[in-house]
Amino acid sequence: MGESGCGKSTLLRHLTGLKRPAAGDIFYHGINFWERSRKKRIQLMQQCGVLYQSGALWSSMTIGENVALPLQQFTSVSDELIKKIVDIKLALVGLKGFSNYLPSAISGGMRKRAGLARAIALDPEIVFFDEPSAGLDPISSRMLDDLILELRDSLGATIVIVTHELASIFAIADDSIFLDTETRTMLATGDPKVLAEKSDNSKVKQFLSRSSSVKE
Amino acid sequence: MNPECISQLNEDGHTLSLIFSGSWTIGNLPFSLPDVQTLLAGKIARICFDTSSLNQWDSSFLVEIAAITELATSKTISVDVNGLPVGIRKLLLLTQKKTAIPPTDYSFESNLFEEIGKHTLRIAEQVLEMFAFTGEIFLSYLRFCTGKARYLKKDLMFFLYDCGPQALPIITLISFLVGFTLAFIGAVQLKMFGADIYVANLVGLTMTREMGPMMAAIIMAGRTGASYAAQLGTMQVNEEVDALQTMGINPLDFLVLPRMTALIIMMPMLAIFSDFIGIAGGFFIGCFSLDISPSLYYEQTIQAVTLNHFLVGIIKSVVFGYLVAFCGCLKGMLCGRSADAVGKATTSAVVTAIVLIVITDAGFTFFFNVIGI
Structure with a gap:
């Protein structure tokens, strides 16, 4: 978490293998990501799912085809089973029966949920979310947060969320990193609820209490 | 370990137990499941699961369990999910949750005249x-x-x-x-x-x-x-x-x-x-x-x-x-x-x-x- 421009999305691009870090390393299970061959990197990336801000569904494909693509590309599963898995994934995100719809035919919130179904298509170990509640109404945002928590508990996946939505931060996170816009470094780490109460850093306090200034 | 499923009829004669063992993951496909359709045709009133020997599972296992559950429900057979891993129980619940209703005015197929x-x-x-x-x-x-x-x-x-x-x-x-x-x-x-x-x-x-x-x-x-x-x-x-x-x-x-x-x-x-x-x-x-x-x-x-x-x-x-x-x-x-x-x-x-x-x-x-x- 952090203010706009602090590098949250850039960090996410590094974590998801889209951007090579100018300095520093990315480790997955103790494996240095960028020291591996391209093939190995792709294998590691398959263990991650990403939900982008807009859902990033491929507009020329139906919702079902979007979810099925990673399964078709990276597994040798039969088309029949792929269809069943797609149906289950869509049911998990509350989109049962939407398999044949094009992304343009559904709402923004649904597109995000469909993006989530695609992100968990390969049962990833880590699911990254880039501003999941951006552009959603409070109810849809809350529903998405609940869904993320339910999927975390049931799939056992690690969830990494980049956000500045306080409601989502407090609802979902049990650990957090606060990035600073000026120094472009970590300013604080820990449980956001604890940070909100006990952090002695004025910026962190200001951010988590959603105030325009902090009384010292 | 290969995925296996054994069906067992309990002593009461009305409860069917499905005992899963091994790794039920996408990498171990195809799974060999007993013919549940036939098994449920008798006097079965309840179906339960035993997953104490289950090593690993992923969505492919969920697909099988969801299919069995759906089949049993359609035959008004009660399903006892307590024997399933907690994750699967939660996922099953999620799949059964109320979902958005697809709009009915969206056409998927059309005939030649419609296209013309x-x-x-x-x-x-x-x-x-x-x-x-x-x-x-x-x-x-x-x-x-x-x-x-x-x-x-x-x-x-x-x-x-x-x-x-x-x-x-x-x-x-x-x-x-x-x-x-x-x-x-x-x-x-x-x-x-x-x-x-x-x-x-x-x-x-x-x-x-x-x-x-x-x-x-x-x-x-x-x-x-x-x-x-x-x-x-x-x-x-x-x-x-x-x-x-x-x-x-x-x-x-x-x-x-x-x-x-x-x-x-x-x-x-x-x-x-x-x-x-x-x-x-x-x-x-x-x-x-x-x-x-x-x-x-x-x-x-x-x-x-x-x-x-x-x-x-x-x-x-x-x-x-x-x-x-x-x-x-x-x-x-x-x-x-x-x-x-x-x-x-x-x-x-x-x-x-x-x-x-x-x-x-x-x-x-x-x-x-x-x-x-």
């Missing part, structure tokens, strides 16, 4: 859109002439540069090769009559009246028309056009006018440039392959190509310039709001422009022939 009808309506719609857009452009030019149009002069300068000097290399290459090819083909036929020298007439007239303006227009349709459609289409996707509208700036004045004006101004110049380069291509073949003396070829060209021929080409090129810019801007401005729509708009801009160029050229040729120019 839809296409006809779409064509009629497109024709109407073209007329409406023409009217809007006319109004936009009225505002332009009265100084009321809001646009950036630097945009106009940029587009003038983009569709003028920037296009010269490709126009040079294509026009030279067209003149070159025309001279070759003409020479073969004319040589039979000993009229090699008329290659200069053939190349000169064809380039100035037809090929110069047409090749320039086709190149610009592929290069600039497509670029206009993609630029404006992407602006639609990014809601940049909406932003202009909400600010009270007419998108046609701001976005379409500079592009269209630039192309209408530059196209005749490109056509004249193309004429000269094409004639140079013919000259090259005439002098070096057909052994016609350069001065003779030059004289013959001057005699054959009069100012009228150039004017015909210039008039055509102005109209072609309008058509290319019109198609590019029309398709871009009416583009949908997805990446797919931008692709379709770009393709459609190029295809429509080329079709209109060829049709208009045929009309012009007929007209000039009738009036004797």
